[in-house]
Amino acid sequence: MRQLDVKMMHPRVQIIKVIHKIYRRGMTTTSGGNISIKDNNGDIWVTPSAIDKGNLKEEDVICVKKDGTIVGKHKPSSEFPFHKAIYEARKDIKSIIHAHPPALVSFSIIREIPNTKVTSLANKICGEIGYAPYALPGSEELGLIIAKQFVNCNTKAIIMENHGTVLGGSDLEDAYCRFETLEYTARTIINAKVIGTPTYLTDNQLNQLGSQSNIDIDLNNNISYSSKELFQRKEIVDIVHRSCEQELMISSYGTVSVRMENNDFLITPSNIARWNIETEDIVSVRNGKTELGKQPSHLVSLHQKIYELNPHINSIIMTKPPHLMAYSITGVKFDVRTIPESWIFLQDVPNLDYNTLLDNTIPERLDKSTPSLLVANESFIVTGDKLIQTFDRLEVAEFSAKSLIMAAPISKLVPINDQQILDLKAKFLD
Known part of the structure; x- marks a missing residue:
């Protein structure tokens, strides 16, 4: 079995494998962050609210049926409204990751977007990055603000003002790759600013x-x-x-x-x-x-x-x-x-x-x-x-x-x- 070959696994298994990886690598906290997958039936599988991310189990993952019925022993993540709003805005997005990784949070609290033209690969993988103004976490307003950023079909990642980041993908592996790449890009830029001034690639160079x-x-x-x-x-x-x-x-x-x-x-x-x-x-x-x-x-x-x-x-x-x-x-x-x-x-x-x-x-x-x-x-x-x-x-x-x-x-x-x-x-x- 591949270490993170999630595409052929049940959504519960996929979510647990990825949330544990995110937690172990210090890119979310016990209570922070959430992941969801929209399956082919239109049902949304999502991490629960207020459950330890370091010890999350498959049976903790919630299924919100297409008709709104909730299946599971916990409440869905408090951020579920913006997951739902993104899926409604973008049919090509089938998985979403939201978390508070330190480097990207640093950019969110100075209200800037990391310039991914720092390397050609980061620019290619992350694509265009949106910016969502602050709104109350878990609110319908936040969902609408974030979904508006995702209306642009080239955007699969956004910086959330004073909050963190949210990324989408064609599947969970795609979303995780983008999430990990964007956080490492932000970390590289921060390290660079300690010793000098970063330079960025031109469109011609790319x-x-x-x-x-x-x-x-x-x-x-x-x-x-x-x-x-x-x-x-x-x-x-x-x-x-x-x-x-x-x-x-x-x-x-x-x-x-x-x-x-x-x-x-x-x-x-x-x-x-x-x-x-x-x-x-x-x-x-x-x-x-x-x-x-x-x-x-x-x-x-x-x-x-x-x-x-x-x-x-x-x-x-x-x-x-x-x-x-x-x-x-x-x-x-x-x-x-x-x-x-x-x-x-x-x-x-x-x-x-x-x-x-x-x-x-x-x-x-x-x-x-x-x-x-x-x-x-x-x-x-x-x-x-x-x-x-x-x-x-x-x-x-x-x-x-x-x-x-x-x-x-x-x-x-x-x-x-x-x-x-x-x-x-x-x-x-x-």
């Missing part, structure tokens, strides 16, 4: 990038997996799930690949939420062609070029953790000359311009003395020999970025000096 995948599809599906490849597939899946748990990846972003032999490699798919990826979803690329019926990451061409140009690299991770991305979107130098471990693992990390994605120069920027780099408004790229080494570098990088951001309001950074760097290099790298 349109330019498009898909980076130009790998051919192999029409021969007669591929057998060796025991070594099966191990590598499982290793990738374990690292992806671990990255999600460590808040280094979320549903919508994170690409991992591992070299097999020569320039053949395995890579994560693009059309499956990272929480859900399993071994059978991993895509092999042999002789420049992917497996039949599988859609590799849109960055597959970039990974292939990195392997071709760098024989010493056997694994790659590309992702957008919220502290590292603060350096990516501000252009502020990510100075890893802070603690010995950081510099030994990462050495100096270049900040590359966004256009390096278009001019195909990223592979030549990576070498043995530069195992990782930041691409402006795009991602952190880290490489290594073994995948666990690459993942370790990713963790060290994000922890270091977090420490630097936390240090910024205290005082000026005092890095390790040049002689200390030379001593580290002589002992650990030469």
Whole structure:
């Protein structure tokens, strides 16, 4: 069973799985937030009012029938009126999440909308974001205000003034992916403002990038997996799930690949939420062609070029953790000359311009003395020999970025000096 493969589950099961995930990741409180699903019969399944979100059970979920009849042992969420109003306004929306995640609440109380043009992926997933003026929680007035924002068919997320956020989706997985992405985008912008000034992508840049995948599809599906490849597939899946748990990846972003032999490699798919990826979803690329019926990451061409140009690299991770991305979107130098471990693992990390994605120069920027780099408004790229080494570098990088951001309001950074760097290099790298 996939970790969050909710589409084929009963609405009660879907809601419990997602509300527990939201609660565990600190994006709602015991009493805050609510989720609903509208099924094919027109019935609405919704979380109950005033029941502990951390211990919610399937039998606690309420069904409000199409005729208004309530089935269940609790009252529906007090915010049910705006769920109902959104479903009436938008027939394409089949699931709704409302919560008070800290970063988005921060935007709601300063009455601003996060600019999702901070990365192309965030802009694509979140779409247009509406803004709902304040109204009494649980009131019919609030429902009408929110529904009015959703009348725009391109809007699937809104910031609620001094309240939080509400998002819709074609199903609960779609809504959760948008919710998680928007909160992480808001968190990244907040982190960036601690150290500098965020920059945002222009419409032209967003349109330019498009898909980076130009790998051919192999029409021969007669591929057998060796025991070594099966191990590598499982290793990738374990690292992806671990990255999600460590808040280094979320549903919508994170690409991992591992070299097999020569320039053949395995890579994560693009059309499956990272929480859900399993071994059978991993895509092999042999002789420049992917497996039949599988859609590799849109960055597959970039990974292939990195392997071709760098024989010493056997694994790659590309992702957008919220502290590292603060350096990516501000252009502020990510100075890893802070603690010995950081510099030994990462050495100096270049900040590359966004256009390096278009001019195909990223592979030549990576070498043995530069195992990782930041691409402006795009991602952190880290490489290594073994995948666990690459993942370790990713963790060290994000922890270091977090420490630097936390240090910024205290005082000026005092890095390790040049002689200390030379001593580290002589002992650990030469």
